[in-house]
Amino acid sequence: MIESHLPAYIALTFLLFSVLIPAFGLWRNELSQPLAVIGSGLAAGFSIYGFFTYLQLGSIRYFFGGWEPPIGIEFVYDGLSGFFVLVINTVAFFVILHSHHIAKKEFPGKEMPYYALAMLMMLGFNGMILTGDLFNLYVFLEIASLAGYAIIAIGDKQAPYAAFRYLIIGTAGGTLYLLGVGFLYTITGTLNIIDMTAMLPQFAGSTAVVAALILMIVGIGVKAALFPMHGWLPDSYTYASSSSTALIAPIGTKVAAYILFRIILWLFGVELTDAVVPFTYIIGVLACIGILYGSIMAIAQTEMKRMLAYSSVSQIGYIIMGLSLANPWGFAGALLHVLNHAVMKAALFMISGQLRLKEGHSNISLFDDTYRKKYPWTMAAFTVAAISMVGLPPLAGFFSKWYLALGTIDNSNWLFLAVILISSLLNAVYFFRILENVYMMKPDKGQKEASDAKRNEVSGSMLWPTSILAVSLIVIGFANAVIVGVLLNIFPM
């Protein structure tokens, strides 16, 4: 019984808790964070259960009010949406569990609105992934974005301006997407994705379809920070509070990437997408430029959060590149990278939050080997995540790049293969720079008083989530064959 309602439960849990948190938070402000942990934990539990149900029973279509599409609206819980929901809800659970002390320090007294907004944002993201209706997707996109703008605006002095720039670019992108939906609606007369998939091949080569495709790719590309449209990302991620960045960075761009997967591989299909102009190749080249640009800009940064933000631009490129390859290995590599990057980026942003909490800064040039003595477990987790980011074999990051590389070889696409290899080297440059500081650099003589470093590890509520994410990178690395086996079954062609 519960199985057939699961898609609705996942989204409704967040909606319920976004109402419960203000209700209880006005009474006792300190109840907000535990409630948010319970809410995201429940949703993560539903997602895990749902994914195993999917593996046994196949996909679930949930019709709201019993009205069957195309008249009614529906949630579709198939392999792709189940996988994405599983990833984002699990990561969000750990980030919210971790955020207790950071929220207390960085925006004291404002926990209640923050966690209520976080729940609303997660509702939007889950709705975007689960919905089977293009217009509902727009509405959920705007729910997630509006909550996201507000969450980014909580932070440093520059944060509201960064959030405003994101709002202007993001809303313009959303509006272009809506215009694209309008074009598709006028030619097919339906908004349901499954319904429209069946009808679109009749209109192959129609200019309206091509225009709709361009508008949708540009609109969603803004949200995904695809290369020329990434301008909002570094400032937003740098100036937002550490817990906000840790929540948005691993999740937000992935959900936009999911929509690109859904539009290009499912709704249009690769043949229709490439019928007039080779769009998959174009976005692949843009992704390559983004990978190299993000890596090079990351090397130039001295602020750890800003470096990680540029690294996000480069990592989202891998995912889009896997999409543009449109073969099973590239697809599996991209989805595995969604999982890996969500875990790695969450861990790294959480660690930068811990350093900001304890040291008051996260400036790489000030790191030295007292950090290793003061925060042994934090730095161990950082090392695991950083090495995984670079892509050394036993860890998860290696395998997603490996499958992406297999995909480029399958397509004989040597340009993309070269970009993957060069970018791994660039990743090594900017992460080993930090590791070198932390493990080898002796502290300056002038700061002698700082060097009698005592163990000053962060408290368990922050250390455990970080450590679990770091250990899970090793587990994902060893279990990669199982995960990829599942992912290859999801591939639509």
Add this chain to the structure above:
Amino acid sequence: MADFFLGHYAYWFTIILLCIGLYGILFKKNLIKKTIGLAILQISVVLYFVSVASKWDATVPVLDPNIPVDQVANYLNPLPHTLMLTAIVVGVATLGVAFTLLIAVYNRYETLDEEELIDKIQ
């Protein structure tokens, strides 16, 4: 050719509005004007949907006993209008968030001019 322009005049107005909105977003220096540009951009898409739904010689989508229900050409399509009600609400909410952020920006930097703001931030 003239028919092509005159026959689609509603769409041409929509395109002009879209361009005005994009111009406002890209080139205006004042953040309030940028927000107004954003609103114009959203409204152009709303008008596009509404003009798509219009039909000559059709009535409101309420069942009329004199017109059989299977003659769909006699009824307007209500769906784009309902979609746009939602889109208008989204637009209003976006403007609300935008102005809230602008108030926060103004309280911190005491300017809403983009160039001055970038100077003050650096």
